[in-house]
Amino acid sequence: MDRHTLLHIGDDAGAYEFNGSVWLQTVDFITPTVNDPYLWGAISAANSLSDIYAMGGVPLTALAVVGLNNCELDKSVFKEVMRGAVDKLREAKTVLLGGHTIDDKEPKFGLAVSGIAPEGRFITQKGARPGQLIVLTKPLGTGILIKALKEGRLSQSDIEDAITNMLELNERASKLMLGAGATACTDTTGFGLLGHLRNVCKNSGVGAKVEFQRVPTYKLSVSLLKEGLFPKGAVDNLNFVREILKTSLEEWQLILLSDPITSGGLLFTIDREYESRLKEEAKKLGVDFWIIGETKEDKQIEVV
Numbered sequence: 001m002d003r004h005t006l007l008h009i010g011d012d013a014g015a016y017e018f019n020g021s022v023w024l025q026t027v028d029f030i031t032p033t034v035n036d037p038y039l040w041g042a043i044s045a046a047n048s049l050s051d052i053y054a055m056g057g058v059p060l061t062a063l064a065v066v067g068l069n070n071c072e073l074d075k076s077v078f079k080e081v082m083r084g085a086v087d088k089l090r091e092a093k094t095v096l097l098g099g100h101t102i103d104d105k106e107p108k109f110g111l112a113v114s115g116i117a118p119e120g121r122f123i124t125q126k127g128a129r130p131g132q133l134i135v136l137t138k139p140l141g142t143g144i145l146i147k148a149l150k151e152g153r154l155s156q157s158d159i160e161d162a163i164t165n166m167l168e169l170n171e172r173a174s175k176l177m178l179g180a181g182a183t184a185c186t187d188t189t190g191f192g193l194l195g196h197l198r199n200v201c202k203n204s205g206v207g208a209k210v211e212f213q214r215v216p217t218y219k220l221s222v223s224l225l226k227e228g229l230f231p232k233g234a235v236d237n238l239n240f241v242r243e244i245l246k247t248s249l250e251e252w253q254l255i256l257l258s259d260p261i262t263s264g265g266l267l268f269t270i271d272r273e274y275e276s277r278l279k280e281e282a283k284k285l286g287v288d289f290w291i292i293g294e295t296k297e298d299k300q301i302e303v304v
Contacts, residue, residue, distance in 0.1 A: 010203070011124050012051040012186055015117065022117040026051035028189075029065045029110020033146050033262050034163060035156055037077045041084030041109060043166045047189065047263040048111035049092055053174035054187040054266055055122045057115040059092055064099025067108035081109055092169055127183035128204035128269040130297040135180075135278065136290050137173040138165050138265025140193055140256060141221025143231045148224050162218055166263040172285045173266045179281035181274045188264035192237040194257045196267055197301060198244065207244075209302040210293035212253055221259070225252050233260040247303040257303065269295055 006022065007015035013026035028048045032040050045062075052059040064085065068078060089096055094113070145162050148154040156163070170187060177185050184204055186196050193215065201208055224230070237258035247254065270278060275291070282289050296302075 007124065012054040013057070013115075015055070015122055017120070020120070022120045022122060024052050024055055024057040024115040024117055024122065025113070027065065027110065027112040029067075029108050030262060031106055031108055033166065034149065037080035038084035039163060039167070041081035042088040043163070043263050044109045045085040045088035045111055046167055046169050048113055049094065050170045050187040050189070050263060052113055052115040053170040054185050055117065055124065056174055056178050056185070057117050057122060059094040059113050059115040061095050061097050061114045062089055062111040063097055065108070065110045065112060066099060066101040067104030067106070068101060069105055069107070070103050085109070085111070088167070088169070092171065123177070123182055123185045123268075125184055125186050125200045125203040128200055128206050128295050129183060130206050130295050132183065132269040132271055132295045133275060133291050134197070134208060134210065134293045134295060135268050135270060136188070136193070136216065136265055136292050137170070137176070137287060138168070138188070139216035139218055140188075140259055140261065140264070141218035142166060142262050142264065143192075143234060143260040144221040144224050144229060145218060146262065147231045148229055151229075153224070153229065154220075158220065170266055172287045176278070176281050176285050176287045176289065177266055177268045180270050180278040182268040182270050185266055185268035188261045188267050190233065190260045191240070192234060192258040192260055193267070194241045194245070194254070194301065195237040198241045200267065200269070201295070201299065201301060205299075207296045207298045207300045207302070208293055209296055209304065210257070211304055212249055212257070214290060214292045215257065216290045217256060222256065225256055230255055231260055234258045241301060244300050245303065246300045249303055254303070
């Protein structure tokens, strides 16, 4: 039997070839994002599936990864979390095979997902070339909104647009990315836009120029940020990229670009001549996208 490890730790998912088929494997879990356990389960499932979509793969099976407080958490709450996750998996045509639980004071939920790369082809973070367009498919700011929700500054109804986007599978965005001829791709999650962009740049040996005004954000997250509300992780993410960052933007703008994202969109690069194809594919698939900048030869990330 022919077996080969094609991709190790460091990309969105691992890749393993077995008898001519390329299998993709990933795992992710998150703490509660919203007050509704059903929605939390569904958002977490969408978030976990995203790594497979980011590589152009098709998710097939999943295992649940659960941390809960056996003494304090009502079992009915956990059932709702699982119901939300299973419904989202059904939408993705992915089967839940089982899972594992541990006793944990802070609830956590996620999935280990296995998928396949159609025809053995997959996209990684290593294919970006200088002079390409950088494309994003969901707005930034969910980390700020989730923190405000947890602190009682907002109600769930205040962030319905963000919840809708977090629930959106990246399946259609993945088809957009592939149809537009993407050479590198990642999904935007905990490292924020700048952190994930740094990973693409580092792995591809390029730099990037991002135009702040082109980056989609939630207006409410901007106003909260200007009031001083943001998660600590945003500062950690910003510090992660500072050494290669070239910018004259204000600190709040950089923190917004570094905000930890839950179930964010895909971030990918395409050749300039494929911009019209990108627009055609997006219209056909019904996917939003924003061209936020371009790749360049030097290794810096410039934000203007």
